[in-house]
Amino acid sequence: MTAELIGWISRVNDAHPWSHNDHYQHWLLRQLPRRVSRSIDVGCGTGNLVRALASRVDQAMGIDIDPETIAIARSLSAGNANVEFHAAALTELAGTGYDVVTAIAVVHHLDLSEALTAMRSLTKPGGKLLIVGCCRSATASDRLIDVVAIPANLLAGLLKSRHASPARIAMSAPTAPTCTTLGQVRKVVADVLPGARVRRRLFWRYTLSYTAD
Numbered sequence: 088m089t090a091e092l093i094g095w096i097s098r099v100n101d102a103h104p105w106s107h108n109d110h111y112q113h114w115l116l117r118q119l120p121r122r123v124s125r126s127i128d129v130g131c132g133t134g135n136l137v138r139a140l141a142s143r144v145d146q147a148m149g150i151d152i153d154p155e156t157i158a159i160a161r162s163l164s165a166g167n168a169n170v171e172f173h174a175a176a177l178t179e180l181a182g183t184g185y186d187v188v189t190a191i192a193v194v195h196h197l198d199l200s201e202a203l204t205a206m207r208s209l210t211k212p213g214g215k216l217l218i219v220g221c222c223r224s225a226t227a228s229d230r231l232i233d234v235v236a237i238p239a240n241l242l243a244g245l246l247k248s249r250h251a252s253p254a255r256i257a258m259s260a261p262t263a264p265t266c267t268t269l270g271q272v273r274k275v276v277a278d279v280l281p282g283a284r285v286r287r288r289l290f291w292r293y294t295l296s297y298t299a300d
Contacts, residue, residue, distance in 0.1 A: 177206070190217075
């Protein structure tokens with residue numbers, strides 16, 4: 088996409104904010120194992136996904152490197168007894184034992200190979216690693232999907248405008264543009280998470296599902 092088009096999309100999203108990341112929570116929740124004891128959301132932002140997981144998980148944790156964002160997540164989660172948040176980086180975590188490890192719009196902030204390796208180590212055997220990632224359009228098929236995504240993005244903003252306040256809070260967490268293409272993602276995933284399923288999605292996202300062995 089051109090810089091002018093990217094700028095136009097950004098202005099539309101500012102005028103009619105909606106969370107592209109929250110849009111994929113339903114996909115994540117559908118992937119959960121029947122029994123979930125512990126989950127961890129990496130780069131949890133203001134905690135929307137952690138609170139959604141709390142209804143299905145005995146103990147839902149979120150981590151984010153930004154202390155101010157974690158403070159917002161804690162204040163929004165005061166009524167959730169089985170939720171906890173920590174200001175920490177992925178590299179500071181150790182051990183394993185999580186039934187579900189999630190990350191939404193996070194791994195493009197990090198070295199992809201190192202991030203996937205670290206999250207795999209947190210996932211217990213038989214557990215699920217679930218990622219919604221951001222990717223840059225690069226191929227003809229990517230641009231064809233963009234033709235659908237651009238008007239769909241505008242329509243979603245108009246339809247979801249009643250949720251503008253929660254969306255603005257969720258979108259207040261620090262972000263960064265992605266320079267990674269889906270082809271590059273697939274190559275790294277094949278090396279680090281053999282057998283993982285990667286699918287291209289609308290709104291410049293992809294999903295990754297992996298069952299740890």
